[in-house]
Amino acid sequence: MRARSEVLETAILGILADSPLHGYELRKRLNMVLGSFRALSYGSLYPALRSLEQRALIAGTETKDAPPQHALSGRRSRIVYELTAHGKEHLQGLLSSSGPAAWEDESFDVRFALFGKTDAETRLRILEGRRTRLAERLEMVRESANRTRERLDEYTLELQRHGLEQVEHEVAWLDELIDTERGRARAPRSEARRAPGSTTQNEAEGDPRPGTTIKERG
Amino acid sequence: MRARSEVLETAILGILADSPLHGYELRKRLNMVLGSFRALSYGSLYPALRSLEQRALIAGTETKDAPPQHALSGRRSRIVYELTAHGKEHLQGLLSSSGPAAWEDESFDVRFALFGKTDAETRLRILEGRRTRLAERLEMVRESANRTRERLDEYTLELQRHGLEQVEHEVAWLDELIDTERGRARAPRSEARRAPGSTTQNEAEGDPRPGTTIKERG
DNA sequence: GTTTTCATGTAACCCGTTACATGATTCA
DNA sequence: TGAATCATGTAACGGGTTACATGAAAAC
Numbered sequence: 035m036r037a038r039s040e041v042l043e044t045a046i047l048g049i050l051a052d053s054p055l056h057g058y059e060l061r062k063r064l065n066m067v068l069g070s071f072r073a074l075s076y077g078s079l080y081p082a083l084r085s086l087e088q089r090a091l092i093a094g095t096e097t098k099d100a101p102p103q104h105a106l107s108g109r110r111s112r113i114v115y116e117l118t119a120h121g122k123e124h125l126q127g128l129l130s131s132s133g134p135a136a137w138e139d140e141s142f143d144v145r146f147a148l149f150g151k152t153d154a155e156t157r158l159r160i161l162e163g164r165r166t167r168l169a170e171r172l173e174m175v176r177e178s179a180n181r182t183r184e185r186l187d188e189y190t191l192e193l194q195r196h197g198l199e200q201v202e203h204e205v206a207w208l209d210e211l212i213d214t215e216r217g218r219a220r221a222p223r224s225e226a227r228r229a230p231g232s233t234t235q236n237e238a239e240g241d242p243r244p245g246t247t248i249k250e251r252g
Numbered sequence: 253m254r255a256r257s258e259v260l261e262t263a264i265l266g267i268l269a270d271s272p273l274h275g276y277e278l279r280k281r282l283n284m285v286l287g288s289f290r291a292l293s294y295g296s297l298y299p300a301l302r303s304l305e306q307r308a309l310i311a312g313t314e315t316k317d318a319p320p321q322h323a324l325s326g327r328r329s330r331i332v333y334e335l336t337a338h339g340k341e342h343l344q345g346l347l348s349s350s351g352p353a354a355w356e357d358e359s360f361d362v363r364f365a366l367f368g369k370t371d372a373e374t375r376l377r378i379l380e381g382r383r384t385r386l387a388e389r390l391e392m393v394r395e396s397a398n399r400t401r402e403r404l405d406e407y408t409l410e411l412q413r414h415g416l417e418q419v420e421h422e423v424a425w426l427d428e429l430i431d432t433e434r435g436r437a438r439a440p441r442s443e444a445r446r447a448p449g450s451t452t453q454n455e456a457e458g459d460p461r462p463g464t465t466i467k468e469r470g
Numbered sequence: 471g472t473t474t475t476c477a478t479g480t481a482a483c484c485c486g487t488t489a490c491a492t493g494a495t496t497c498a
Numbered sequence: 499t500g501a502a503t504c505a506t507g508t509a510a511c512g513g514g515t516t517a518c519a520t521g522a523a524a525a526c
Contacts, residue, residue, distance in 0.1 A: 077479085077517090080479055084479095112478085146407060146411055174289070211410075232478090257485060260485085260486095276505050294507075295486080295507085298508090299508085331506080358492060
């Protein structure tokens with residue numbers, strides 16, 4: 035049995051928690067959740083499913099093509115996986131953790147996609163953790179940029195500028211989300227006040243000087 | 253001798269083309285160029301250098317700590333690498349290519365950082381190739397979003413929306429760069445009209461409906 | 471009738487990181 | 499004196515992809 039990647043397993047368990055699925059269908063949902071629209075290969079998925087089954091976190095049932103009435107249900111034999119009791123427990127454990135492993139690049143998207151099954155405090159801690167992480171990154175890059183700006187050519191400079199802009203944009207996004215989550219925490223009776231990130235009139239005026247745009251928080 | 257990754261090798265050759273360097277210093281420059289501010293490990297760098305040397309694309313000279321005058325030059329023995337004639341040739345070949353290998357996620361940043369050594373037609377083809385690539389991606393995601401929107405929960409939806417926004421932003425960036433490059437092609441006498449991506453008053457009014465913001469091009 | 475989509479799986483490979491080993495030099 | 503930085507390297511591992519094998523049903 036090969037390596038097991040916590041982020042992939044979390045995604046699988048999280049999706050199967052909603053409804054039992056077979057591998058082929060599971061993969062499509064996975065691609066929505068596993069950031070950046072990349073396509074997970076079967077060469078990764080099926081071994082992962084087997085590993086989870088061997089550890090009794092999920093249970094597979096082969097549906098032997100039982101045609102109930104007439105047509106439209108044919109297909110070939112699929113293996114539908116669902117969470118075991120042990121698996122549900124394990125998932126709860128994963129979802130309640132909020133350490134660095136939750137807000138790093140590789141895992142944040144998956145954890146965010148499963149926010150619907152995550153309690154409010156954990157959500158907030160993950161969002162704040164990621165924000166701090168990105169702010170640190172900005173700090174580092176800006177610093178090194180100040181030291182090396184002169185001897186970099188036009189294009190490298192532009193690449194750097196664009197990279198910073200992307201990160202700044204994500205920080206602004208996180209700020210909105212954090213505000214929304216805090217609002218929910220204070221007034222939990224009214225549900226869905228507004229979509230978490232729908233653009234407000236936020237920073238519409240030009241040229242916010244880098245370094246003052248992002249203020250520390252949390 | 254282990255695998256050789258074209259993108260890493262291109263980056264190394266590109267940097268060494270500017271000035272000979274030893275591994276430790278090379279790594280720092282590499283981190284500027286190799287997108288996303290990630291830090292390349294020595295476990296990748298040194299084997300790559302050895303591989304390049306064995307193929308006679310670079311040549312290493314061990315500087316045996318020759319203190320020229322008094323102090324300030326001590327340090328320990330470093331190996332300074334520089335391009336061979338063969339290496340320069342090889343790099344030219346890499347830089348003049350503009351296939352999918354140039355505009356994919358993993359390689360685009362490196363190729364862009366080396367635009368200073370790339371001829372104008374190739375630059376334009378790479379930018380347009382990447383733009384088309386991203387536009388395809390947008391198309392695909394929007395389509396699948398339309399099919400599955402209803403049964404996705406709030407957070408997954410928000411993640412998707414943010415992902416689209418990021419890609420749209422990169423497309424807008426590419427559009428500006430393409431305009432700049434075309435301007436340069438038409439009027440090559442005046443150099444550096446403006447920094448390639450310095451923000452114009454572009455899309456300052458709110459809520460451009462997705463789908464109309466990005467128009468086909470090239 | 472052939473191409474596309476559904477469906478499951480394996481073995482080989484790729485390209486990176488982590489952890490370790492080693493040692494000199496500079497800075498607090 | 500002890501920590502940080504400079505400098506080079508190797509072995510083991512990790513977590514993915516590619517390419518292959520197989521086959522049935524649906525769509526064109």
